[in-house]
Amino acid sequence: MLIVKKFGGTSVANKERIFNVANRCIEDYKKGNDVIVVLSAMGKQTDVLLEMAADINPNASKRELDMLLTTGEQTSVALMSMALHSLGVPAISLNAFQVAMHTTSVSGNARLTRIDKDRVRHELEQRKIVVVTGFQGISRYDDYTTLGRGGSDTTAVALAAALHADACEIYTDVDGVFTADPRIVKDAKKLDEITYDEMLELASLGAGVLHNRSVEMAKKYGVQLVVRSSLNTSEGTIVKEEVKMEKMLVSGVASDKNVVRIALVGLEDQPGVAFKLFRHLANHNVNVDMILQSIGRSNTKDISFTVTEDMADVAVETVERHRSGSLKCQEVKVNRNVSKVSVVGAGMQTNPGVAARMFEALYDANVNIQQISTSEIRVTVLIDREDTDKAMNAVHKEFDF
Numbered sequence: 001m002l003i004v005k006k007f008g009g010t011s012v013a014n015k016e017r018i019f020n021v022a023n024r025c026i027e028d029y030k031k032g033n034d035v036i037v038v039l040s041a042m043g044k045q046t047d048v049l050l051e052m053a054a055d056i057n058p059n060a061s062k063r064e065l066d067m068l069l070t071t072g073e074q075t076s077v078a079l080m081s082m083a084l085h086s087l088g089v090p091a092i093s094l095n096a097f098q099v100a101m102h103t104t105s106v107s108g109n110a111r112l113t114r115i116d117k118d119r120v121r122h123e124l125e126q127r128k129i130v131v132v133t134g135f136q137g138i139s140r141y142d143d144y145t146t147l148g149r150g151g152s153d154t155t156a157v158a159l160a161a162a163l164h165a166d167a168c169e170i171y172t173d174v175d176g177v178f179t180a181d182p183r184i185v186k187d188a189k190k191l192d193e194i195t196y197d198e199m200l201e202l203a204s205l206g207a208g209v210l211h212n213r214s215v216e217m218a219k220k221y222g223v224q225l226v227v228r229s230s231l232n233t234s235e236g237t238i239v240k241e242e243v244k245m246e247k248m249l250v251s252g253v254a255s256d257k258n259v260v261r262i263a264l265v266g267l268e269d270q271p272g273v274a275f276k277l278f279r280h281l282a283n284h285n286v287n288v289d290m291i292l293q294s295i296g297r298s299n300t301k302d303i304s305f306t307v308t309e310d311m312a313d314v315a316v317e318t319v320e321r322h323r324s325g326s327l328k329c330q331e332v333k334v335n336r337n338v339s340k341v342s343v344v345g346a347g348m349q350t351n352p353g354v355a356a357r358m359f360e361a362l363y364d365a366n367v368n369i370q371q372i373s374t375s376e377i378r379v380t381v382l383i384d385r386e387d388t389d390k391a392m393n394a395v396h397k398e399f400d401f
Helices: 015-030 045-056 062-086 118-125 151-162 196-204 212-221 273-283 309-327 346-350 354-364 385-398
Strands: 002-007 034-039 091-094 101-103 112-115 129-133 136-138 144-146 167-172 193-195 225-229 237-240 252-256 260-268 291-293 300-307 331-335 338-344 371-375 378-384
Touching (some): 015 034, 015 129, 034 062, 034 118, 034 151, 045 062, 062 091, 062 129, 062 136, 062 144, 091 118, 112 151, 118 129, 129 151, 151 167, 151 212, 193 196, 196 212, 196 237, 196 338, 212 225, 252 385, 260 309, 338 354, 338 385, 354 385
Parallel strands (some): 002 167, 101 136, 167 225, 193 237
Antiparallel strands (some): 101 112, 136 144, 225 237, 252 338, 260 300, 291 300, 338 378, 371 378
């Protein structure tokens, strides 16, 4: 069997945990399996590097930030390989260039396009544990790129898909996928299994267990994932195409505080305005989430949308640049004190009234709703950030997991 194992930063935060991971990998290796290990940077190392960069140059280019941040994973894989060697097991660490892992050229948020498999296969044939840097790739210009926060998950799934691995295991500091963040909702329960679609929605809506693009890729290539803790041997949660016949009405509640709401007030009420707005944003690689357009009045209309905090300044600058030209809006309002709370579940497709129950729970908790977005398996509301934890607990209690 070929097993791909991904370990997050907390799993390799210090010497003790590095050796814990090494021993877990050796267990599978000694059973005759081929093992690929994908690692994130140690502990909070990425945050430390970002603080260093901000101290030197608060406006550092994303290209140079990628060059800096990739050193975190290279430290992890080198130390892990050393640990495995010290335990008598042959291993080799490989970075994005050595694999090689090709990506688009968008610094800070690149997408994997192709993985060269020959080097990894050669090292596996030599019966080595192959330790690969997560989170990073190389562009067509031979520059380092990074895949965005949580990108190591995507690296692991991509390797599993490219090499037709028999298992892809994502190790974190929690026991699996829960019905809500157990740090916020004390009664949150661990799920034994969840569908790709449900997990993708949860990951996209703030559940930090898996990178949303990793779930997207797993679904596309049929890679079954197992999310489990690196700190114990519990079974974890299986992420796959289909789960048991009787699906839960709601599988989970998620929150996301990494949100900024931008509103354009007094746009001209004529065809093409929305196209121009979102084309300008797309040209600057701004990914837009919730969108709300008001009913036109006095030949004007309002459009509001949400973006992640790291893209808010770019979005506002882009809008302001075109405000007196192609957009012609009266005012641009920015609200950084918002968050999203969502319920997700495949069972919602055939059960009406989920939104009403969610809204009633928020009403009972005295939480005001600013904006609403829905899909077949998800209802999301935008609320004041200070109400996030209260809203999470109220909604989770309403659906009685």
